[in-house]
Amino acid sequence: MPADLRVYLDHAATTPMVPAAVEALIGALSPAGNSSSLHASGRRSKALLEDAREGLAAAVGAHPSEVVFTSGGTEADNLAIAGTYAARTREEPAARGIVTSSIEHHAVLEPTEALVAAGAHVIHAVADTDGIISADSIADALEVLRTRSVRPALVSVMWANNEIGTIQPVAAIADLAQENGAQVHSDAVQAVGRVPLSFRDSGLHLLSLSGHKLGGPMGVGALIVARDAVIEPVVHGGGHERGLRSGTVPVPLAAALAAAVSHAVSVRKEESSRLVALRDRLIEGLLGLDLDLTVGGAWTPGSAHDRLPGNVHIIVPGCDADSLLFLLDAAGIEASTGSACQAGVPGRSHVLDAIGVSTDQPVGAVRLTLGHTSTGDDVERAISAVRECVPRARAAAGVLA
Ligand code: PLP
Secondary structure (H helix, E strand, O other): OOHHHOEEOEOOOOOOOOHHHHHHHHHHHOOOOOOOOOOHHHHHHHHHHHHHHHHHHHHHOOOHHHEEEEOOHHHHHHHHHHHHHHHHHHHOOOOOEEEEEOOOOHHHHHHHHHHHHHOOEEEEEOOOOOOOOOHHHHHHHHHHHHHOOOOEEEEEOOOEOOOOOEEOOHHHHHHHHHHOOOEEEEEOOOOOOOOOOOHHHHOOOEEEEEHHHOOOOOOOEEEEEOOOOOOOOOOOOOOOHHHOOOOOOOHHHHHHHHHHHHHHHHHHHHHHHHHHHHHHHHHHHHHOOOOOOEEOOOOOOOOOOOEOOOEEEEEEEOOOHHHHHHHHHHOOEEOEOOOHHHOOOOOOOHHHHHOOOOOOOOEEEEEEEOOOOOOHHHHHHHHHHHHHHHHHHHHHHHHHO
């Protein structure tokens, strides 16, 4: 099937670059100059980098000095977690507690788990069946640390979930973390440009974002680091980025990232209303197929308060997710199960486990995520394809069972 007839519904995995970002990237590719060099070319590169820093900071409500460019969301999360833990334990040896949630991305789960060998106590706050991590759930996790006489070093809770699209009460969690003397981080990779967000007003010390999730290029992201945050570098070298992330900064990528974030934030309101309408039509159309489908995660029609505007997650009992995705792909619909970041490794979703989706029988889950190229026609074609593919995927599960 020609590429232009296919329907791309995997914008949460990566979304096409927006023209403003392509233009910024191309414009910054050719000029020579290392932004650390003192000659005129170096200074020109440095000026481009600082413009990008200012643009990005303004778009997310941060100060330019708080922007640390990284290679993407995964590196930003690793720096936030390992960097906080190293700094906090050096300052206060009993501060070995890390509270995170059971529905985090692997870019948070794995670095926290890796710190267990260094003496960290990691507690996973429980999500409710809608996929929301309440402040009470964080309070319970902090209480577990207290009973172990471990001081909390870090609370890390994602702003929006990549799989089921639920939006977390970050401000309440940040208040609670601060009251308990913990540094607080949010993986906002899925949230920046999609929900109203101001770092300054968030109460966070650290926030991660990634270029390719919001119309920028792959291979670039940022960790926003509050000026009073306690953090040590993970990558050591020439002391770039306030000494927090050594390595020559890829100026063209940084310029494109800043252009993408500024664009996403500037069109967010109108784009959010447009996507909520498409999302609701898609969910309602799928539920109306009478195929015993349910929605994963919180969903309030017409609202982007509890669920990302472009996220549709459907639970399909009685079939295998991979065969359903294969059939949908053959029908021209590009979807996923939820985490494109597990490097194609199949397995059960820890997010579905965390929200209590039954595992007694095969359960398929399909994530269809909408973005800036999505149209009403895409939605109708996805509904028709699901109508045809689910019975076939169920028949295949029956044959294989
Ligand atoms: N965090 C979340 C919530 C994500 O969805 C992803 C990617 O899917 C990442 C982190 C990793 O970001 P990157 O691909 O930029 O490393």
